[in-house]
Structures are given as structure tokens and as C-alpha cells.
Amino acid sequence: MAERGESSEAVMLKKTEEEKLRKGKMIVGDESKAGYEEEGKKVKLVTSDGVTMEVEISIVKEMEIIQTFIGATDTDDSFIFPISNVSSHILNQIIELVKGEYDQELAKKLSHDELKEILVAANYLNMKTLFHFIATAIANVIQNKSVEFVRDFFGIVNDFTEEEEAELRKTNAWAFEGVDED
């Protein structure tokens, strides 16, 4: 029994080694991904709502704030990084967007609040590609929208009286030509 157990373990070991080698070769060929030895490695992050999430190293690599932290301190695999400004819900959305290779179609499914929270999170985590991606997504949402829509989106409080607003629209009338009113 013991012998059989050993041999099957050895076979498994061999298999994983082969797999590693295969993966290694595959990724060495693909120069866009650096360091195949870290493939599959995960980093633990604890979100603002106290959820510990294991995130693939390839995604964490885009979070420059964590990279700075790793570079500055002695950390091992068990280290849990606190990201106190990002909720688990938003982190999950971020992971989906990175895995989906930043497809604007994915951004269309996000709510306005999610878009804004992801923007703030991307800024906090210092994820440059995500930041530009989400800024573009927000620009697409507010493009050609009415003043009321944009006020509502950014939480801008209208402190004009109706008369003042009407007067402004009159003096800058040209600016409001061709702007959608929905």
C-alpha cells in the first residue's frame, strides 16, 4: 500500500512539474507577462468591509500602491494587505474588469455609483490603466447629457434661482444648442 501511495505521489509530482515547465515555456514566449515563476500566486487583501480576498498576482501587479508596499517592506506570502478605501464589492468589480481586459462593454453594465467608486478606488490603489479606462467610461456616460443629468451624477447642488438659471441659459444660448435634454 505504502509503495503504491509513494509511486502515485511521485507521478503527481512529476505531473505538476511538467505542467509548471509547460506553463513556464508558454509564458516565456509571451513577453508581455514577466516572471513565470509567480504564475498562479495569490496575494491576500482585506477590504474596507473586512473581507479577506485572495487576488491573483497578475492583477495585484497593476496596483502600484501594493507594489510600493512590497518593495518597501519584508513581506511573505502570508501577509495580508489592508485596502481600507475599497469594498469587497468594488474589488470584485475591479477584478472582473482587469480579467475582461478592459472592455468598455463591461463598463456599460456598471451603475453610476459603481463607476464613481471604481474611479476613487483606482486612484487610491494607483491603477493607471484602470483609472483611464473608468474615466473614459464615465465620459461616455455623461457625454452630451443634460445639465440636470450631470448635476445628479456628480452630486452638484443647483444653487441658482429659476430666474438666474433662465438668464444664464439666455446669455450663453449658443452653448445649449444641440445638447440632449434627457
Add this chain to the structure above:
Amino acid sequence: MAESSMRKTLRKTPESDDDTTDRLSALPGCVLLRILSRFNTKEAAVTSVLSSRWRHLFLSKTSINLNFCMNGDASEVHRLFDLFIRFAIRVLGQRNKAPIRGIRLRVCHFVESFRLGFESLLMFIAAALSTYRILNIEVLVKMDKTTSPCCVTFPPGMFLSEALDGLRLDLSVGWNVPEFVLFSNLKDLHLLSFRLVDEYSVQRLLQGCPSLDSLVLNMGSLNESEEGVEVQALRVSSSSLKYAFLG
């Protein structure tokens, strides 16, 4: 009145930090202006009615970019052109002491009836040129193909500036180089679709540009109906010129 005063009491205090806090308006004016600099003047002006914070902000944009490109029903186009000119004059005239670095004016489908409004706008540009250290000016006018050709007159002040670095005129309407030209610092001059009205206009212009580095001169073709000026030789001479493209 009661409703509007109620609205004012609902205004968020800057200290509140819930999800509805207006982070955007809380940014410093220079940052907001940087954002507005990505838009042309018309687009930026829409932000004026967001709230009092934004009311005059777009007027401080250092680059003025005005486009009029409307086609269709003549009376509607004229109504819009009138709004455009009034808006453009307001932007040039009400600066709140903000500097102007560049002016870009583009008018497509130009017809004779635009001329007066357009010329009054040029006068405001000339006035701005004498007041601010404007570095770049670009004026593009495309004639409407269905109408007969016409001319515009540049105000004399349009060709006087100590600061101007680049001038690009692409006018398919006829125009005259004023008698007196002095661009003491002009480096880069583009004259596109240029119509020669007299033999000496190009030379008069170049003589007023002692620092000119590069010149692009592209002659516009005349329609059959137009009377062209017969020019024996076109003289282009300048002691400072390093690069010239003549087409």
C-alpha cells in the same frame, strides 16, 4: 421664491463626507480649468449652469476655440449664427482678467449674410490681440459651395502684435492684407487657400514679420466666375525665413 430658498438650504456643507458630496466642485479652480481645457468653448460653457461655482469658470479658459458648422434651413442657420456671434463676443469681452493664449475660429458654410457678424467678431479678436499676450491665432473660413464668392475685411489691429508666435489663416473668402502689418515675434505663418488680391500683399505681410522662421503659402483656386488678378511674379523675400513651402 419659497421653493428656491428651500433649495439653497439643502446645499451640502463641504465638511459632509457622504456619498453625495460634490467632490468635483470642491477641486481648485485651476484643476477645473485644466479639465475644461480639454473642451472647446461651447462645450465648456454648458457647465456654467451647473452651480454658481461653475458660472464664470469657462470664461477663464486661456484657449478660445469657436466653431460654427451648421447647414440646412437658411433662416435657422442665421438664427444660430447670430447666437454664435453673440456668444463669441461675450467670451472675448468678459474675461474677468483671465489671460488668452490662443484663439481658434472656424466657420463652415460661410455665406455673404454672415459677413457683418463675422467682421464684428474679427474686431473683438483684434482688440483682444492688443490687450493680451496671445500666442496663437487660427482663422478658418470655408465658403458655402452654393453661394457666390465674397470678401471679408480684416480690421487693421488684427495684424499688429508683439507677442503672436503662430498665425494660421485658411480663408476661402477673399481678404486684403492691411496696409500696416507688424508681427514682431511671429515665427510660424500659414496662409492656406490664399487668394492673391494684389501683387504686393504677400510681400507686405512678410515685411511685417521680421522673426519669421517658417512660411506655408498655399494658393486657393479661383472659380471660373471670379476675376483673377494677373500676377507676373510672386516675390517672397525674408531675411529670417528658414523654411518655406509654396503650393
